[in-house]
Amino acid sequence: MFGTAFRPPNGYELYYSDGSTQKTNLDLNEESSTNYELILEQNLGKRFRATVSGYYTRIRNLITLVNDPADDLLVFRNIGRAELRGVELELDKKWDSGLNGRISYSYQNAKDLMTGDRLPNSARHLVKLNLLFPLIEEKVVLGVEEQYTSRKNTLAGSQTGDFFITNVTLFSRNLLKNLELSGSVYNLFNSKYFVPASGEHLQNSIEQDGRTFRVKATWRF
Secondary structure, three states, X not given: OEEEEEEOOOHHHHHOOOOOOEOOOOOOOOEEXXXXXXXXXXXXXXXXXXEEEEEEEEEEEEEEEEEEOOOOEEEEEEEEXXXXXXXXXXXXXXXXXXXXXXXXXXXXXXXXXXXXXXXXXXXXXXXXXXXXXXXXXXXEEEEEEEEEEOOXXXXXXXXEOOEEEEEEEEEEEOOOOOEEEEEEEEOOOOOXXXXXXXXXXXXOEEEOOOOEEEEEEEEOO
């Protein structure tokens, strides 16, 4: 597959100014990218399906938050060029019991072409495991997701640590007519982890939420 894309600057990048640390830039141009991707899918017997894909993306006019030496204020400018190369592997399986499973692995090398360094806030390795357990056929399903994210570079040149996150969701449909219910626990084991901060933050990395809960009800009519 081949494609091109663009991203216009958003309102924050164009107009935000606090009068003391950051200023506007109404002359920002859109980012543009050229993308190449090759995908191969293959059924392995009756229950397995494998997917392999590789991609290459080149980004131009990357919108980047930088420091203006003229006044020492932060400002967004089109000064970056980036290159992304990656591979994704995925394996799906369905059991006779109704259990569904999926495991995937992604490798990405995201490089700043201006400096040759890896892009900040870009993990090189990402692993996901998803399992769906039918508790009551066609009515109640338990979903479990395990995520692993490798280290990421920060703007200051250091790295945040890698981490595991577990999410669990209980979903029901048709227990009552037209009603869908779900309850989720994110970061089930309350793992402590950080992600790189952006240029407007004083800190180098920001701690993320611990264990959180969400309950959702949807009535369809």
